[in-house]
């Protein structure tokens with residue numbers, strides 16, 4: 530994990546999303562809760578369903594080029610200071626909808642997938658492992674795609690440890706998240 534390279538308290542534009550296409554996504558809930566804890570920064574939360582594109586293939590790229598939605602998302606990334614993602618884990622890996630977006634972003638010319646931006650990566654699951662598999666996968670991979678991973682946060686057993694009205698109720702995890710936000714804000 531990289532040390533943070535921003536001036537503390539500098540106003541940030543934060544781009545945030547859950548890497549899940551479920552309308553009931555627990556990772557969306559975690560993203561919304563975490564976004565609410567950032568103060569004096571602008572957080573834009575997007576839904577990856579709004580960036581659904583044809584399944585990536587080299588043939589398709591040759592035939593039709595990069596979809597406009599990938600270009601739009603690339604511009605959003607490039608104009609942000611921090612990217613915050615919370616990953617759902619499917620079979621130990623990325624959700625297909627996210628992987629498709631990742632693949633399209635990664636073949637765009639003249640820019641890196643994650644725009645050389647600081648990234649805060651999170652993940653949660655219903656089970657006790659807190660989707661650590663997909664989180665570690667992203668943490669290891671993203672530096673090769675121009676992502677500066679400055680913090681990670683795995684949140685286990687979502688239904689037990691999170692309440693809609695209160696957010697995180699497991700004190701040790703709440704403190705861990707607050708201290709990450711304090712460090713990267």
Ligand SMILES: Cc1cc2nc3c(=O)[nH]c(=O)nc-3n(C[C@H](O)[C@H](O)[C@H](O)COP(=O)(O)O)c2cc1C
Nearest residue numbers: 549551553554555556557617618619620621654655
């Ligand atoms: C196809 C599929 C595969 C899954 N694989 C895993 C897995 O490998 N590890 C895990 O912790 N949960 C797994 N789950 C359960 C998800 O963690 C759970 O559905 C969670 O709610 C997904 O996050 P989301 O609600 O943000 O989409 C899987 C669920 C589905 C539908």
